[in-house]
Amino acid sequence: MRPEALIFDVFGTCVDWRTCIARELAAVLPGADALALADAWRGEYQPAMERIRAGNRDYVALDDLHRENLNLVLGRFGLAVPDRDGLNRAWERLDPWPDVVPGLHDLRGHAIIAPCSNGSIALMTRLARHAGLPWDCILGAEIARDYKPRPGVYLASCAALRLAPESVMMVAAHNDDLEAARAAGLATAFVPRPMEYGPDRQSDLGPAQDWDVVASDFPALSRQLFG
Amino acid sequence: MRPEALIFDVFGTCVDWRTCIARELAAVLPGADALALADAWRGEYQPAMERIRAGNRDYVALDDLHRENLNLVLGRFGLAVPDRDGLNRAWERLDPWPDVVPGLHDLRGHAIIAPCSNGSIALMTRLARHAGLPWDCILGAEIARDYKPRPGVYLASCAALRLAPESVMMVAAHNDDLEAARAAGLATAFVPRPMEYGPDRQSDLGPAQDWDVVASDFPALSRQLFG
Structure with missing residues (x-):
């Protein structure tokens, strides 16, 4: 199994x-429960995309969904923020896990690497500049004008590279993302991120299926795939 | 004039x-007039795109147009090539002008940089890996599903970055490309490439309009824009 391209959940x-969203929230809302706010903001992510996946709303970039969800959450918590647009761009300023940048450089020596995220091209581009992610190109939701885990997002990403799905490996810390990628014909790699939701996380602590590769981090993934 | 993004003809x-296409043609067709063949292959480029721009054919990636045009030209010259698909991928193996890679690194320190080419995402991605072009993302024809100089290609590239056209600068060695970009509201930079068609070239030797910037090469463009 030597994929010609690896595409990544981000x-x-x-x-x-x-951690990064909570830090930005804490900076503009001192005294607020920043982690609870971050979780509430992210909690509106799936419902907002679901309306589009279900065909009840035309495709809207995730930047706009994040902005709408910020309004919702600040309203619910009764909080005021002067520069909501600026705060919304916190999603462009997220930091990578420590293994990610060296691991991506390793992987890029052997295969095309690209995000296959629900983030827009603009968001993924600015996030890559902030975090130093050395992508070859930006794939994912915007080129499909739909949201994962709809199969069209994985298939449009393979098609944009002119590769068959079986030559492309989806890399994610979420079993449901890999399940959808596998159903679309892609190879799959699970890399656990047990701290994504903090120490109390219950889900995605390990692989839920026999994914093609399970690796502890990105450099390990590169070693397992390419030696 | 400090653009937030620069998008490039490639x-x-x-x-x-x-030079690169002629070299690849010479390798598989010893004795043939490789430069004449290269010019003939490229000569079918505009007519092939024109059918799509005019609405007489649905969008087809440039990789496929190049492949059709190769058949046409080999037929016209009465030449046989065993691996036409492999030869067609010569377009993924083009070398940069000597100033391009250092200049793009300079520019990338100040602004988002991306191709706005008629090449597909796949072609631009593989070409960037071959030539070491440090793009932040791949924009251009494929995200618009149309071909330059149609305004939608420039506008879709700006929209994908969530930037107004006036914040984006189109960089090209071709006056007609800049004319279309300016008409769409983008800023413009002309960088002459007098050797593109060899020593006998007659067109695009200098700027045909008062483009926002005229620079001798990419490092000079970076100095003129960002000091």
């Missing part, structure tokens, strides 16, 4: 969104 | 397609 798999 | 502006 939020949670490559970057520690929770 | 064939001719960033890479020396003619």
Whole structure:
């Protein structure tokens, strides 16, 4: 199994969104429960995308969904933030897990690497510049104008590389993402990120299926695939 | 004028397609007039795209147009090549002009950089890996599903970055590309590549309009824009 391209989930798999979003929230809302706010903001992520996946709303970039969800959460918590647009761009300033940048450089020596995220091209581009993620190109939701785990997002990403799905490996810390990628014909690699939701996390602590590769981090993934 | 992003024409502006295509043709067709063949292959480029721009054919990636045009040209010259698909991938193996890689690294320190080419995402991705072009993302024809100089290609590239056209600068060695970009509201930079078509070239030797910037090469462009 030597994939010609690896495509990656980003939020949670490559970057520690929770710590970074909480840090940005704490900076503009001193005294608030920043982790609870971060979890509440991220909690609106799936419902917002689900309306689009279900066909009840045309495709809207994740930047706009994040911005709408921020309004919702600040309202629910009764909080005021002067620069909501600026705060919304916190999603462009997430830090990578420590193994990610060296691991991506290793992998890029052997295969094309690209995000296959629900983030927009703009968001993934700015996040890559912030975090030093050396992507070859940006794939994912925006080129499919739909959201994972809909099969079209994985298939559009393979098609954009002119590769058959079986030549492309999806890398994620979330079993449901890999399940959808496998159903679309892609190879799969699970890299656990047990701290994504903090120490109390219950889900995705290990592989739920016999994924093609299970690796402890990105450099280990590169060694397992390419020696 | 400090653009937030610079988007680039690639064939001719960033890479020396003619010398490289001729070299690959010479390798598989010893004795043939490789430069004439390269010019003939490239000569079918605009007519093939024109059918799509005019709405007479659905969008087809440039990889496929190149492959069709190769058949056409080999037929016209009465030449046989065993591996036409492999030869067609010569477009993924073009070398950059000597100033391009250092200049792009300079520019990338100040702004988002991306190709806005008629090449597909797959072609631009593999070419960037071959030539060492440090793009932040791949924009251009495929995300618009149309071909330059149609305005939608420039506008889709700006929209994918969530930037207004006036914050984005189109960089090209071809006046007609800049004319279309300016008409779409983008800033413009002309970088002459007088050797693109060899020593006998007549067109695009200098700027045809008062482009926002005229620079002798990419490092000079970076100095003029960002000091």
